[in-house]
Amino acid sequence: MMNEKLWRIGTTYIPVSNIELSVNWYVEQLGARVNYQDDDKCILDLANQSIFLVKAPSGQSANFIDLNGEEHFSLTFEVDGINSLESLRIELAEGDVRVGELEDRGHAGRNFVFYDPDGNKFDVWSELSPDFKEKYSLVER
Template sequence: MNNFIKRVGTTYIPVVDPEKSSKWYQEMLGAVENFRNDVKAILEFADQSFFLVKAQVGERSSFFDSYQQEHFTMTFEVDGIEQLTEFHEFLKKKEVSVGEIEDRGHPGNNFVFHDLDGNVFDVWSELSPTFKVK
């Protein structure tokens, strides 16, 4: 077994308007913008770097699973059910498209939300054990 890869450093998200999307991510997710031009915005949040890359209208980071349901490619973690509920309510008040909080049969609860461009993300109420240690 090799242990070369230590972490995910950057995630790329397709957006139509990097400036508008950057402002949305800053307001909704607490992102910090480190750079922006006409074709991309570089953000920092959730201990990671995110590039919002200008893409064609309709491009999404999600895919359709074997049940023909749109599926997210990323799950954000919060620290407990209280934070999950608070974040869910915050997004709803900001009129973000959010799903219901659900029990998926594993520890914790989840919900999904969409950004301005229709990219779907998941939120989980449990921090990963290795992240808790850090």
């Protein structure tokens, strides 16, 4: 039994300047599924989470500047293995998505970053969490 007070993150909010453009991008590039959409927001199913795209003024993003003055992402997506990571990076790059190089950050697996049309920066990691693998029976027994 979990002893945590909070059980999971249910929703993430991402600022976008154009709902229609962003919805199309998230569906086409990332395979998101639209649950609800109006002029001010869209609710997507993406990566086992509810993602709200919220209309905001141009120039807003979910990014922040870290202690070293570097722009930092606020979300890391996970894929199952280095081959999946490399394939996704190639697919996004071929879809004219701004992607970073594969990185070795000194921990298990590899990462790369990518950006949505509004400059929201996201990270992708080649390792699925053990709890996720177990919950969805992705662990070899």
